Amino acid sequence: MNAQIALMLGQDGVTSGAIYALLAISIILVFSVTRILLVPQGEFVTFSALTMAAMQGGRPVRLGVLVLGLALAALVMDVVADRQRYRAWIWPKTSLALVAVGLVVVGLGLSVPFDRLGMLAQIAFTLATVVPLGPLIYRVFFQPIAAAPSLVLLMVAIAVHVALIGGGLLIFGPEGARTEPFSDAVIELGPAMIASQTLWVIGVSALLTIALGLFFEVSLWGKALRAAAFNRLGAELVGISPEFAGRTSMTLAALIGAVSGIVVAPITTIYYDSGFLISLKGFVGAIIGAMSSFSVAALGALLVGQTESFSTFWASTYKEIIVFTLLLPVLLWRSLRQGSVEDDE
Amino acid sequence: MLALKSVPLSLAVVLTLATSAVAGVKIGVVTSASGPIALVGIPQKNTVPLLPKTAGGETIEYISLDDASDPSATVTVFKKLVLEEKVDAIIGPSGSPNALGIIGFVAENGVAVLAPVGSASAVLPMDDKKKWIFKTTQNDGLVADLLVGQMVKTGVKTVGFIGTSDSYGDTWSKALQEAAKAKGLTVVAQERFTRQDTSLVAQGLKIVSKSPDAVLVGAPGSSSVLPETTLVDVGYKGKIYQTHGAALQDFLKLGGKKVEGTILAGSGMLVLDEIPDTNPAKKIAVDYIAGYEKLYGVKPATFGANVLDAGLLLENAIPAALKVGKPGTREFRAALRDALEATKELTGAQGVYNMTPEDHSGFDRRGLELLTVSGGQFHLLK
Numbered sequence: 052m053n054a055q056i057a058l059m060l061g062q063d064g065v066t067s068g069a070i071y072a073l074l075a076i077s078i079i080l081v082f083s084v085t086r087i088l089l090v091p092q093g094e095f096v097t098f099s100a101l102t103m104a105a106m107q108g109g110r111p112v113r114l115g116v117l118v119l120g121l122a123l124a125a126l127v128m129d130v131v132a133d134r135q136r137y138r139a140w141i142w143p144k145t146s147l148a149l150v151a152v153g154l155v156v157v158g159l160g161l162s163v164p165f166d167r168l169g170m171l172a173q174i175a176f177t178l179a180t181v182v183p184l185g186p187l188i189y190r191v192f193f194q195p196i197a198a199a200p201s202l203v204l205l206m207v208a209i210a211v212h213v214a215l216i217g218g219g220l221l222i223f224g225p226e227g228a229r230t231e232p233f234s235d236a237v238i239e240l241g242p243a244m245i246a247s248q249t250l251w252v253i254g255v256s257a258l259l260t261i262a263l264g265l266f267f268e269v270s271l272w273g274k275a276l277r278a279a280a281f282n283r284l285g286a287e288l289v290g291i292s293p294e295f296a297g298r299t300s301m302t303l304a305a306l307i308g309a310v311s312g313i314v315v316a317p318i319t320t321i322y323y324d325s326g327f328l329i330s331l332k333g334f335v336g337a338i339i340g341a342m343s344s345f346s347v348a349a350l351g352a353l354l355v356g357q358t359e360s361f362s363t364f365w366a367s368t369y370k371e372i373i374v375f376t377l378l379l380p381v382l383l384w385r386s387l388r389q390g391s392v393e394d395d396e
Numbered sequence: 397m398l399a400l401k402s403v404p405l406s407l408a409v410v411l412t413l414a415t416s417a418v419a420g421v422k423i424g425v426v427t428s429a430s431g432p433i434a435l436v437g438i439p440q441k442n443t444v445p446l447l448p449k450t451a452g453g454e455t456i457e458y459i460s461l462d463d464a465s466d467p468s469a470t471v472t473v474f475k476k477l478v479l480e481e482k483v484d485a486i487i488g489p490s491g492s493p494n495a496l497g498i499i500g501f502v503a504e505n506g507v508a509v510l511a512p513v514g515s516a517s518a519v520l521p522m523d524d525k526k527k528w529i530f531k532t533t534q535n536d537g538l539v540a541d542l543l544v545g546q547m548v549k550t551g552v553k554t555v556g557f558i559g560t561s562d563s564y565g566d567t568w569s570k571a572l573q574e575a576a577k578a579k580g581l582t583v584v585a586q587e588r589f590t591r592q593d594t595s596l597v598a599q600g601l602k603i604v605s606k607s608p609d610a611v612l613v614g615a616p617g618s619s620s621v622l623p624e625t626t627l628v629d630v631g632y633k634g635k636i637y638q639t640h641g642a643a644l645q646d647f648l649k650l651g652g653k654k655v656e657g658t659i660l661a662g663s664g665m666l667v668l669d670e671i672p673d674t675n676p677a678k679k680i681a682v683d684y685i686a687g688y689e690k691l692y693g694v695k696p697a698t699f700g701a702n703v704l705d706a707g708l709l710l711e712n713a714i715p716a717a718l719k720v721g722k723p724g725t726r727e728f729r730a731a732l733r734d735a736l737e738a739t740k741e742l743t744g745a746q747g748v749y750n751m752t753p754e755d756h757s758g759f760d761r762r763g764l765e766l767l768t769v770s771g772g773q774f775h776l777l778k
Binding site for chain 1: 602630650
């Protein structure tokens with residue numbers, strides 16, 4: 052190993068780590084607000100990457116069908132729930148809006164030739180298709196059992212993940228896909244060559260992290276989410292509805308996942324089932340952050356990226372083992388430092 | 397057996413060509429049309445409607461099932477086909493691990509299996525159980541010899557290997573080492589990856605640091621693309637070789653300009669325009685591709701042709717077996733196996749089959765071509 056190789060490995064590790072960091076942040080966000088361990092987080096990444104690829108390959112975008120289907124289910128559930136609760140007809144505004152979004156993305160996805168429209172339109176449409184999946188998944192699968200023990204929530208999350216993978220195979224097919232890079236340029240920095248797409252990944256991740264930080268510190272919605280994460284009951288007493296908090300955190304998670312998918316799709320081949328391993332590494336980062344600290348989790352995720360990159364160089368056969376072994380010292384250190392923790396179940 | 401009948405099978409049962417209740421020959425087809433190796437299984441499943449419909453005056457009924465790429469589900473599906481449906485032979489499964497898991501069961505029940513799998517370990521070394529298995533793909537050793545032969549011819553002394561960390565990569569790592577040893581090449585780097593890996597930069601750098609004259613990528617389907625594009629990205633300048641696992645249109649589509657100049661071995665099906673008309677396999681392949689395109693609007697991957705060839709082998713063997721017994725009996729099944737083993741000079745879409753008791757793959761060099769990529773297309777290597 053010489054300096055050049057180390058530099059390139061480091062660069063590779065930072066690129067992966069940036070994505071893992073984004074996923075770690077959204078996993079912590081959803082977990083702290085709703086207690087759901089968001090196993091399907093990786094699916095947002097793969098769905099958006101594959102949607103981009105479908106558009107660039109001139110194929111119709113069929114993911115909208117899933118959005119519309121879930122939106123219709125959410126609408127029915129809202130109407131039924133309101134009847135039971137208030138014995139009256141209440142306009143289910145959110146789910147009606149989502150049904151409208153579903154209709155639009157199905158219509159546009161099947162008719163508009165996005166391959167001729169340029170990348171900005173493709174990105175916009177991908178976000179419009181993938182992001183609504185976040186609140187919809189929350190409404191349909193998690194909201195009815197929001198008060199269940201976290202183990203039940205975890206099992207439902209795994210079930211949703213498995214179902215989404217099956218849906219992904221149906222919608223996108225078994226083939227891997229990659230998309231065109233935002234720009235082809237290669238920057239030579241001393242001995243290292245840096246592909247500009249790598250800079251995009253790092254730049255977008257950094258921007259998104261800063262934007263999230265501002266959102267939580269400054270905006271009212273962000274503060275409400277923080278309150279809900281800090282003390283669910285207290286937040287409810289001051290008027291922050293748990294449904295709102297859950298929906299918003301899942302929307303953010305879907306947005307983060309979709310953006311990650313769009314930026315990584317040009318540098319790797321994404322399959323319908325690639326999401327799990329990607330989000331699993333995000334989990335490792337999230338656990339290093341003790342499922343609560345965004346900044347520690349982001350640093351942890353960068354560490355995961357570096358470990359992965361360098362361990363692959365030394366022993367490619369064992370790289371996953373080495374990466375997941377990182378958990379052991381972290382868990383040990385955490386439990387030694389904290390002593391016994393009271394179980395909230 | 398009664399207990400088995402009551403086992404609720406959650407697998408989707410697709411009855412294709414359920415022509416009538418007439419007792420013809422029953423053939424089971426098991427493919428991995430969903431799950432991780434669906435890209436192999438889907439063209440195979442889609443080929444079923446194109447298989448021969450009669451042989452020796454008997455109708456052939458195909459019962460097509462999906463094993464979801466899961467070796468234990470494969471066993472369940474095989475049990476259902478053999479014990480409940482009483483099939484006379486089975487085409488499938490799609491994956492090598494899946495095939496290795498059912499050898500004991502089919503040998504016990506005396507059902508011949510035509511497996512369109514890559515790994516030669518399904519039929520080699522031949523023994524009392526494996527004699528029930530036939531394989532409709534080229535053995536890896538044959539392909540490895542051809543590729544290594546080309547390396548030696550172009551003056552390659554050292555070679556690096558990057559393959560998937562599954563049985564496909566294992567088999568190829570072994571096949572390369574054996575062929576390289578025989579021809580005096582040195583394997584200087586051995587790297588592994590999994591299909592879902594998002595970055596192979598580390599493996600690429602490791603290989604480049606050993607500076608081999610050529611690199612062989614041992615990966616099936618679209619997972620063969622990322623190692624090659626990564627090697628190009630990290631500045632590898634030597635020749636890159638691919639196995640027949642990369643011989644797919646998707647390889648060109650995903651790889652784009654970065655896979656130009658790749659050398660691979662594959663069936664002539666990919667370069668039909670350049671194959672002389674005298675090649676007997678050409679007509680069958682042309683007809684197959686046309687029929688498949690008419691049904692599905694896309695060209696089939698070569699995996700589909702492996703199933704077609706299995707159908708042709710059966711069509712050829714059924715008349716001889718009918719002389720011995722009636723379909724649905726143990727005698728018929730045993731005679732069918734013997735007839736398959738006696739196949740001589742049968743032309744399929746992939747080449748010409750000559751089975752012997754020792755060789756249940758039956759291919760020779762005729763089915764195999766050295767290909768290269770130029771101008772975004774496969775071409776014969778000149």
